[in-house]
Amino acid sequence: MALAALGPMIAACDGAIERGPGFEHYSDDPSPRRLVEVLSGKANDERREILKRALAARAIAFTTEPYQAAGRAGENVIVEIGAGTHVLAFAAHFDRAPNSPGANDNASCVAAAMAAYERIRNDGAPVNLSVRFLFFDHEETSRLGSKHYARNHDLGRFVGIASLELCGIGDALGVWDVRGPAENSLLVDAFAVAADAEDVYHGTHGAVPRYSSDHRSFADAGLPAVGITVLPQKDEAVLRDYVDHPNRWRWLIPWFRPIIFRTYHGPGDRARTVDPAAIDMVARVVRRVVAIADERLTERSRRAETRSCRVC
Numbered sequence: 001m002a003l004a005a006l007g008p009m010i011a012a013c014d015g016a017i018e019r020g021p022g023f024e025h026y027s028d029d030p031s032p033r034r035l036v037e038v039l040s041g042k043a044n045d046e047r048r049e050i051l052k053r054a055l056a057a058r059a060i061a062f063t064t065e066p067y068q069a070a071g072r073a074g075e076n077v078i079v080e081i082g083a084g085t086h087v088l089a090f091a092a093h094f095d096r097a098p099n100s101p102g103a104n105d106n107a108s109c110v111a112a113a114m115a116a117y118e119r120i121r122n123d124g125a126p127v128n129l130s131v132r133f134l135f136f137d138h139e140e141t142s143r144l145g146s147k148h149y150a151r152n153h154d155l156g157r158f159v160g161i162a163s164l165e166l167c168g169i170g171d172a173l174g175v176w177d178v179r180g181p182a183e184n185s186l187l188v189d190a191f192a193v194a195a196d197a198e199d200v201y202h203g204t205h206g207a208v209p210r211y212s213s214d215h216r217s218f219a220d221a222g223l224p225a226v227g228i229t230v231l232p233q234k235d236e237a238v239l240r241d242y243v244d245h246p247n248r249w250r251w252l253i254p255w256f257r258p259i260i261f262r263t264y265h266g267p268g269d270r271a272r273t274v275d276p277a278a279i280d281m282v283a284r285v286v287r288r289v290v291a292i293a294d295e296r297l298t299e300r301s302r303r304a305e306t307r308s309c310r311v312c
Contacts, residue, residue, distance in 0.1 A: 081131050090161070128298045160293075164228050172202060
């Protein structure tokens with residue numbers, strides 16, 4: 001029997017899926033931790049409505065994009081700040097795998113994206129960037145939400161997109177699927193510089209064939225696009241081995257897996273496993289990425305103007 005078939009059977013032994021508290025638990029104390037707790041265990045339609053209520057509670061304007069794809073009805077939620085020429089996007093899907101409460105995958109990233117937005121808003125909107133937070137539906141179902149978005153929007157202004165995946169466990173940052181247009185891109189370099197500035201250990205990884213996220217819908221369209229994941233630094237070597245050799249039989253035993261994959265897509269992905277410090281780390285780094293990218297694009301614009309004036 002294949003590893004992919006045995007994985008859910010083993011995960012099912014971890015316990016029953018827990019359903020998180022009601023929205024008032026968040027509205028009483030609108031913290032990232034409580035948002036993860038409220039999202040956990042809810043049906044995907046509920047998670048979407050909780051996200052919209054949470055955005056409204058934090059005075060974050062949003063638009064929605066309903067769609068029909070592969071016989072399913074979905075709705076993406078879009079938040080934007082800045083009115084610059086270039087678009088830098090961060091994706092965080094809000095749906096969960098069927099047999100999982102979906103705390104680290106991917107409520108932690110929804111909370112991190114919201115926290116990053118608020119940090120950027122507090123800094124002031126970027127000058128040469130429009131920063132777009134894309135909360136996608138149906139990532140766990142063949143990436144229907146991000147595929148719909150990528151097909152139905154002009155991507156010509158995009159300078160890159162990073163999908164946040166599993167951002168609630170650990171103290172280090174992994175930038176993965178760095179290949180094609182993402183190599184030597186503004187996006188990847190900005191993450192490296194931002195992580196250093198925030199004193200966050202980080203590593204990069206090339207193609208990850210077995211795993212994907214919403215950034216792949218944009219990579220397929222030729223954009224610089226990567227995945228961003230948080231992990232314990234001490235677990236880096238094990239995680240790289242797991243990604244490079246996913247079919248080893250030892251991974252059938254949860255204890256041998258990388259820490260972030262011990263609960264992945266299983267009932268053990270509960271809110272109590274998510275560390276608010278990891279979410280805050282991601283928010284700080286994303287805010288710094290935006291500042292770095294905006295500064296570099298502003299400098300590019302100045303140089304272009306200077307060259308234009310010399311020609312004149």
